Amino acid sequence: MxxxxxxxxxxxxxxxxxxxxxxxxxxxxxxxxxxxxxxxxxxxxxxxxxxxxxxxxxxxxxxxxxxxxxxxxxxxxxxxxxxxxxxxxxxxxxxxxxxxxxxxxxxxxxxxxxxxxxxxxxxxxxxxxxxxxxxxxxxLDMDSYQNTEGRKIKQLEATFTFGFIGEFVERKNIKALVKAFHMEFNPREPVTLLLKTSKTTLEEVQTYCGAIKKGLKLRNAYKEETVVVGMMEHQDYVSVMSQINCFVMPSRGEAFCIPALECMALGIPTIYTAGTGVGYAVGHPVRSTWQPCFGAVDTLPNLDTSDTKWKEINILELAEAMRTVYNKYKEDANYLKDLCIAASKKFxxxxxxxxxxxxxxxx
Missing domain, CATH: 3.40.50.2000 (Glycogen Phosphorylase B;)
Incomplete structure (x- = not known):
């Protein structure tokens, strides 16, 4: 052949x-x-x-x-x-x-x-x-995710980390994640939100998150997100990913979502929008509804216009799923890790x- x-x-x-x-x-x-x-x-x-x-x-x-x-x-x-x-x-x-x-x-x-x-x-x-x-x-080459030595992030030490890895675009719906995180967790809890993206600046991400927190009007002070921007060598990328306890992908639509598969290879569960192409992941699908596309990347004039639809995650249920994973992590961690790694072998x-x-x- x-x-x-x-x-x-x-x-x-x-x-x-x-x-x-x-x-x-x-x-x-x-x-x-x-x-x-x-x-x-x-x-x-x-x-x-x-x-x-x-x-x-x-x-x-x-x-x-x-x-x-x-x-x-x-x-x-x-x-x-x-x-x-x-x-x-x-x-x-x-x-x-x-x-x-x-x-x-x-x-x-x-x-x-x-x-x-x-x-x-x-x-x-x-x-x-x-x-x-x-x-x-x-x-993926699953063997390339075995070595997790590399870049370490101090802010992720001695804390439970929810992580997002992906493009900084409307389709990824990062706003829903930032909202859910700050609605559910107060600054005194040992919980961190990591945002890793490659094609934007640290200041852009911080400004974006700041506007969301201001709009929530929940408190005077919020925990700062841990933001990592730019490209990195594969070993450092795997190391950063391995410091996540739960991957979160609130996307409105996914061709496949490679980071969720990479996290699965590392034994990390995923919370994701139901019906968006991430159904293979071990973790928690969150209920979603069809909504008109809006703000899609301008690639082709007739692709992903508001004449068609993508999925919108339920933010309240996203926050609830994050709380559930956090509360049950200690008792479920080893079981979920083994389940994720076993499932990843199929890919x-x-x-x-x-x-x-x-x-x-x-x-």
Whole structure:
């Protein structure tokens, strides 16, 4: 089995990370992978040595000729059908549907569509996708999360830490988390909220949180959030993540949420918005309702407009879930850690790669 895999894996984005791990999963399962890079920005980022080895192995354009399958992990309007291969599109969706984008017309030219979760499959069917849709979850090199030596954060010592890791964008709904935390916990309790984001400044995050606390009007003094910004080496990133006791993702929609999977590999439970693509996580789903999209990142003009919907978490129930985890942590910690680590094994490169290979062979 030889697979041509097209993706923007040199871009250093979450989408690129998903493509990298899909290719490494196929490789781990013994599939011959031919990586072909496209790009949506003007600078290359670091990517694994193994992919560089595969690029070198298949450097000649003639390597494409004897492929059995082409997987196009890019935007659907860029899909191109070639009758020499089995054509598979890979798509992740963060809202109720994509009807207004016209993507379904391009997707229906493919032989098959792969998506990372049931929510994306449902969105595809709502949008008029007629071809077979298979669920292929994202994966990680779980062994790379065993070493937690690295950067330590003093403010997280001798405290219970709720942590958020992700983009500083409206879809992530950080406002709901900040509200719930300060509504539920008073400054005297040994509880901390960690916010880790990469593409903003410390002052921006502090100002944002300050405005929320001012709007709550609960007290004169609040506990300060612990804020970490900027990129960091993988080992430091894993170390910071390992200092979290509970990961919280109040997002309105997730393609998959890699940080929740990373936390699971470290034995850390997750509180998350129900129905947002994080259902694989060990932890507490919080009730949500469909609401019109608002403030989505301006990528494509017809994507995630207020004509479609995403999920809005119930803030009172989020606060309640955080209190429950905090109160029961000492008695549940070891059980939850073992449960998380055991569940994470299903998302190792080899396990997901074998699932992908099985789907390819079935076709």
């Amino acid at each position: 030889k697979v041509l895999y097209i993706n923007n894996y040199r871009d250093g984005t979450g989408w690129a990370n998903a493509g990298i791990n899909n290719m490494l999963a196929l490789d781990a399962a013994g599939v011959d992978v031919v990586p072909r890079a496209i790009t949506f920005n003007d600078k290359d980022s670091e990517y694994p040595v193994r992919l560089r080895e595969l690029e070198l192995k298949h450097a000649k354009r003639s390597s494409n000729v004897d492929c059995d399958v082409v997987i196009q992990h890019t935007l659907p309007h860029l899909y191109s059908y070639d009758s020499n291969y089995k054509n598979i599109g890979f798509l992740a969706v963060e809202s109720h549907d994509f009807t207004k984008t016209n993507w379904q017309r391009h997707i229906n030219l493919m032989d098959e569509l792969w998506v990372p979760n049931a929510e994306s499959k449902d969105a595809a069917k709502r949008s008029g996708v007629k071809i077979p849709v298979q669920i292929v979850p994202h994966s 190792d490169h080899k396990a997901v790669g074998e699932h992908m290979k099985e789907l390819l062979n079935d076709g």
